[in-house]
Amino acid sequence: MAYGRPQEVDTVIVGNGPSALILSYILHGHIPWYDSTTPHPDHLLHDKLASRSDHDLLNVDIDALTDHFTASRFSYSTQALPINVLLDTLIRPLGETEDAQKTTCVKWVHDPSRTVPHLIFGNNAFAGGQWEDGPVDASWDIGTLSYAGMISLPGYAFDQHYVRRNACPMPTYLRPSRSAVADYLASYPDQVGISDSFRNGEVVSQITRLGEMFHIGSHKIVCKHLILASGVFSEMIAPPPILQSLAQFSATKVSPDQDSSYPILVIGSGFSAADVIISSHACQKIIHVFKWAPSTSPSPLRACHQQAYPEYAGVYRRMKVAALSHFPRSDKRPKPRHTHSEFDQCRDWASTYEGIPNAQIIQVEPSADGRSAMVSFQIGSEPSFQRQVSSLAYVVGRRGTLKYLSPSLLREVLPCAKASTSSGLDVSKTTTVSAHSLREKANEDLEMAPSIFITGSLTGDSLIRFAFGGCTYAAGKIMSRHVHARERHQLTSMACPSNGSPIVSPVNGIPPCLKERATSRPQTPSPRIPAMSGLDGHESSPLSLLADKCNPLDRRKEKFDFM
Incomplete structure (x- = not known):
C-alpha cells in the first residue's frame, strides 16, 4: 500500500447520469446567462430578469422570480421544484413545440476563471447513469417518453449528435430510442471537453465527514463539497419470498412456431411492465398482474396519448378492458375504437395477453424439470385459480441507494435514518431511497446538510429537462465558496x-x-x-x-x- 497524503479536490459528484453531466459542464466554467435579446414570452418574468444588474443565472432569488407562476397565464408545472421549473422554462420557453429546440433564453458563457476542480464517479462503464444501465429485460429500441429536445444537454444538443451519427437532419418530434440516448450521453463528455473529470466504472464507498470536509474512504480522496447524483433508479425492487423460486427461471425464447409455450408472468402497472410486454415476441403468451385503482392510484400509462405514445396507450387499454371484465360497471364500458395503431395490430392480443387486476399470488409450485411453475392466484374473496408460467418479470418499481454514505452522514441526509437510529433500528436498512424520500427537505433547500447537495431524480423530479435547476443551484453555491476561498488564500499568502x-x-x-x-x-x-x-x-x-x-x-x- 502506498502511504501519503490523500488526493484533494474541491467537489466530488457521486453518479454519472445526466445531472452529473450538466453540473460538470457548469463547473468547467460554462455559465448560464439570461439572454435579454431573446425575451421570455412571460413578460413579467422577463422584466424581473432584465432588471437585474447581473444576468448570471447561478445565483438568483428563486422565490422572487417564480412567485407569480401559479397565477400566470402560462402553463408552469406545479409538480416540479420552482428552481427546476424556472431553468426549464428559460432554456425551453416554447416547451415541447416544434421550435423549442431553436428558441432559448439562455446563453452559455465560458469563463475559465470560475472553473472548480471536481471528480465524477459512476458505477457504469460509460457516462449516462440509468440510461447506460439496463436492469429491465426490455428492448433498447423502444422510444423514450421525452422528445429529443427535452433530452438535450448544453454545449452539444441531441440533434447535433443525431446528425453526427446519421449524416442527416433529425426528424421533427423524434422520440429517440433508449440505445440512442445512451450513445448520446456516453459521447457527451468528449464532445464538450469535460471527460477529464469522469471516473466511470468505479464504485465509491465509505464517505464520511471530516470536520468541514469529506473523506472518500474507497479512493482516499478528501473534498469540500459532496454532490449526490446517484438517482432513484439504480436498484430494482426485489420480488417477495413467495416468488423467489420463480424469479430464478430464465425467460423462454419463443419462435413463431412455438405459440403453445407457457406464458411469462409480468407483475407491474407502470412503464417498465409495459416495456417488457412491448418487447416480447408477438407469439409469446403473457399473463399480466397489475394494480387497478384508477381513482386513487392510477397507472402512469393512463396519461399516454394514443397518437404520441401508441404502444403505452395500447397496453393501458388492454389493462382497462381486463379490469372492467373482472369488475364490471354499467357506467364504465370500453368505448369502441374505430382506428387502430400499428402497435394494436402487431400481435393477436386476444390469444396472447391475459390481464389479471388486483390479484394476490398465494402459491407457487415449481415443476420437476425446473422450467416452469404452477402459480395460484386469488382476486378478493373469489375462488383461486391457477396458471402455469415459464418465467417472471417483477417490475413494480426501482429505488436508489445511499449505501456509499457512512451511517453518521446518512443521518444528516435522510430523516428516516436519524429516526431509525433513535429507535434502535439498523441504519443500513434505510439506505434505499425513492423519489419521495428527500422531497420534503428539497422543498426547503437542495443543500441537504452542510456542503452536501442533491441533484437529478433524488430531488423528486426525474425528467432530464428538470435537472438543470438543481445543477445551477449547486454550482452557484460551490462557485461562490470557491471564489471566496481563493480570495482568502491570496490574502493569507500576502500576510x-x-x-x-x-x-x-x-x-x-x-x-x-x-x-x-x-x-x-x-x-x-x-x-x-x-x-x-x-x-x-x-x-x-x-x-x-x-x-x-x-x-x-x-x-x-x-x-x-x-x-
Missing part, C-alpha cells in the same frame, strides 16, 4: 512571508504561519456539523485528523481509517 517552503498546505489549505493560531484556539464545532472523534476518543480538529491520515509513519491509524 505570511515565504521562507522557501510552500506557503499553503496541499491538503488543508491553511498557511503554516496561521496553523499554530488555528489549532491553539478551542475547537467549537458548527451546530450543524457534528464534531469528529479522534482515535483516542477525544474530539479532534479537521486539521489534526487530516494530519493523522497523511502521516506515512503512523500505519496503525492509516489502516484503521482506510479499511
Whole structure:
C-alpha cells in the first residue's frame, strides 16, 4: 500500500447520469446567462430578469422570480421544484413545440476563471447513469417518453449528435430510442471537453465527514463539497419470498412456431411492465398482474396519448378492458375504437395477453424439470385459480441507494435514518431511497446538510429537462465558496512571508504561519456539523485528523481509517 497524503479536490459528484453531466459542464466554467435579446414570452418574468444588474443565472432569488407562476397565464408545472421549473422554462420557453429546440433564453458563457476542480464517479462503464444501465429485460429500441429536445444537454444538443451519427437532419418530434440516448450521453463528455473529470466504472464507498470536509474512504480522496447524483433508479425492487423460486427461471425464447409455450408472468402497472410486454415476441403468451385503482392510484400509462405514445396507450387499454371484465360497471364500458395503431395490430392480443387486476399470488409450485411453475392466484374473496408460467418479470418499481454514505452522514441526509437510529433500528436498512424520500427537505433547500447537495431524480423530479435547476443551484453555491476561498488564500499568502517552503498546505489549505493560531484556539464545532472523534476518543480538529491520515509513519491509524 502506498502511504501519503490523500488526493484533494474541491467537489466530488457521486453518479454519472445526466445531472452529473450538466453540473460538470457548469463547473468547467460554462455559465448560464439570461439572454435579454431573446425575451421570455412571460413578460413579467422577463422584466424581473432584465432588471437585474447581473444576468448570471447561478445565483438568483428563486422565490422572487417564480412567485407569480401559479397565477400566470402560462402553463408552469406545479409538480416540479420552482428552481427546476424556472431553468426549464428559460432554456425551453416554447416547451415541447416544434421550435423549442431553436428558441432559448439562455446563453452559455465560458469563463475559465470560475472553473472548480471536481471528480465524477459512476458505477457504469460509460457516462449516462440509468440510461447506460439496463436492469429491465426490455428492448433498447423502444422510444423514450421525452422528445429529443427535452433530452438535450448544453454545449452539444441531441440533434447535433443525431446528425453526427446519421449524416442527416433529425426528424421533427423524434422520440429517440433508449440505445440512442445512451450513445448520446456516453459521447457527451468528449464532445464538450469535460471527460477529464469522469471516473466511470468505479464504485465509491465509505464517505464520511471530516470536520468541514469529506473523506472518500474507497479512493482516499478528501473534498469540500459532496454532490449526490446517484438517482432513484439504480436498484430494482426485489420480488417477495413467495416468488423467489420463480424469479430464478430464465425467460423462454419463443419462435413463431412455438405459440403453445407457457406464458411469462409480468407483475407491474407502470412503464417498465409495459416495456417488457412491448418487447416480447408477438407469439409469446403473457399473463399480466397489475394494480387497478384508477381513482386513487392510477397507472402512469393512463396519461399516454394514443397518437404520441401508441404502444403505452395500447397496453393501458388492454389493462382497462381486463379490469372492467373482472369488475364490471354499467357506467364504465370500453368505448369502441374505430382506428387502430400499428402497435394494436402487431400481435393477436386476444390469444396472447391475459390481464389479471388486483390479484394476490398465494402459491407457487415449481415443476420437476425446473422450467416452469404452477402459480395460484386469488382476486378478493373469489375462488383461486391457477396458471402455469415459464418465467417472471417483477417490475413494480426501482429505488436508489445511499449505501456509499457512512451511517453518521446518512443521518444528516435522510430523516428516516436519524429516526431509525433513535429507535434502535439498523441504519443500513434505510439506505434505499425513492423519489419521495428527500422531497420534503428539497422543498426547503437542495443543500441537504452542510456542503452536501442533491441533484437529478433524488430531488423528486426525474425528467432530464428538470435537472438543470438543481445543477445551477449547486454550482452557484460551490462557485461562490470557491471564489471566496481563493480570495482568502491570496490574502493569507500576502500576510505570511515565504521562507522557501510552500506557503499553503496541499491538503488543508491553511498557511503554516496561521496553523499554530488555528489549532491553539478551542475547537467549537458548527451546530450543524457534528464534531469528529479522534482515535483516542477525544474530539479532534479537521486539521489534526487530516494530519493523522497523511502521516506515512503512523500505519496503525492509516489502516484503521482506510479499511
